[in-house]
Amino acid sequence: MKSFVPVAAFAMIAAVPATAQVTSPGAFVAAAGASDLYExxxxxxxxxxxxxxxxxxxxQMMVRDHNQSTAMVKAAAARAGVRSAPPKLMPAQAQMVADLRRASGADRDRAYVTQQRTAHDQALALHQGYAxxxxxxxxxxxxxxxxxxVQHHIEMLSSM
Structure with missing residues (x-):
């Protein structure tokens, strides 16, 4: 199979500036939850x-670290009095998961790493922007x- 970069990855890159401007606490919690769920x-x-x-x-690190960040955001939301629905993937994230499901072997691994770079850039903008x-x-x-x-994850991805 040929190596590919999913089209949805480019859609997520385009969303970074908008995500960085999230100001509503509820919107931040929803975006952070979707990000962790995708990861x-x-x-x-x-x-x-x-x-x-x-x-x-x-x-393995992604599962562990993003379970922790989900717990942190949930606890902070509770302290802030912000109610939120259970996390839901955004359409671009759902498409990237579907792309991974269709890929196999080394192609899946390459697609995963490419997607992780995109998703982590978006997550970093989200968290830095809200902070x-x-x-x-x-x-x-x-x-x-x-x-x-998230910045540490990006650094690790640069060597993959």
Missing amino acids: KTSSQLVLQSTRDPKVRSFA ANGTAAPLKAAAAKIAPV
Whole structure:
């Protein structure tokens, strides 16, 4: 199979500036929840098939770290009095998961890494933006703690 970059990945890149401007606490919680859900879902999917030890290790870390960030945002939302629906993938994220499901072997691994770069750029913009401009102090603090973790993930992806 040929290597490919899913079209949905480009759609997520285009969404980064808009995501960075999220100011409503509810919108931040929804976007952070969707981001974590995508990271966990895509990582669990690739863990079912990858034979690459670097991809496997990274995907395991994604599940662990994004479970933690989900818990942090949920707790901060509760402290801020923000109610939110359970996380739901955005259409571009759902498309990327579908793209991963269709790929296999090394092509799936390559698509996963490409998607992770895109998703992490978006997540970093989201958390940095809310940490700087958010209106709910507990959520701003959570975003400020999560952003360096996302930055670390981006650094790891640069070597993959």
